[in-house]
Amino acid sequence: MHAMQYALTLPADYDMKIIRHRVKSRGHLLDDFEGLGLKAYGIRERGTDGSPVNQYAPFYLWADPAAMNRFLLGDGFRGVIRDFGRPAVQHWQGLFHRPGPAADRLPGAFSRRTEALPEGADPATVVADAVARHQELAATEGVFATSLALDPRHWELVHFTLWADAAPEDAGDRYQVLHLSAPGLDGLGAGPQW
Template sequence: MHAMQYSVPLPADYDMEIIRRRVKTRGHLLDDFDGLGLKAYGIRERGTDGSPVNEYAPFYLWAEQEAMNRFLLGDGFRGVVRDFGRPAVRNWQGLYHRPGPAAARLPASFTRHAVPVPGGADLATVIEDALATHEKLATTDGVHTTALSLDPRRWELLHFTLWADAAPESAAGERFQVLHLSTPGVGRLGAGRQW
């Protein structure tokens, strides 16, 4: 499993209905993209859920790296580049994935929380602690899906959780509204540890 996200920052006065229409008319195009586990079409709106910015920031969990490459080099991402310029694309190695009790519902939001791994910390211990947190989170009412990934270049853990409703106040990280969810290969992401 590979996690991936790009962010398109938008002006403070940008009409976010443009993004909503874009997702409504194009979001279904990845509903059957082979090798994609899931894509959450996320946005942040300035002044909503504490967001200081307007942003379009879809989040992906890929079942196959080849599919991720095919997307980035194909028509789907080409449309993003044509309309918004070429954003930096971040990706992380998948460590853990599990559906939660609300996996049958369409999610309304997701949280993304990046946590640096301290330089002097034992990496295995830090990851085991994070896995234990996700195992508990995966049983929490309202959780659609939770995943943990590692960026070994920046040595940070990325915590990603889809929520059936608005993310609870206790959830750490940035909050995104989900406009659409594509899940063509969610069953291929596996459940639990990824090594």
């Protein structure tokens, strides 16, 4: 599994109805994209859920890294580049994924939090502690699914959770989910991935 996200930060007065329309008219195009585990079409709106910005920031979990490459070099991402410029794309190695009790409902929100591994800390110990917290989180009412991934270049963890309704205030950056494409959800596995 690979996690991926790019964020398009938009002007403070940007009409977010444009992004909503874009997702409504194009979101279904990845509903059957081979190798994609899921794509959560997320937005943040300035002044809502503590967001300081207007932002379109979809989050992806890829079951197949070759599919991620096909997407980034294909027509779908060309459209993003054409309309908004080429954004930096963050990506992380998947460490853990598990569906939650709300996996039978469409998610309404996701949260994302990054955490730098402390200098001098044993990476295996930090990851084991984070996985244990995600195991508990996966059993929490309202969780659609939760994942943990690692960027070993910067030694950074990303905590990603889809919620049936609103994400809790302490979960990290909170996004509204406008659409979920999940053609390969079952291919993401369940549990630690090493």
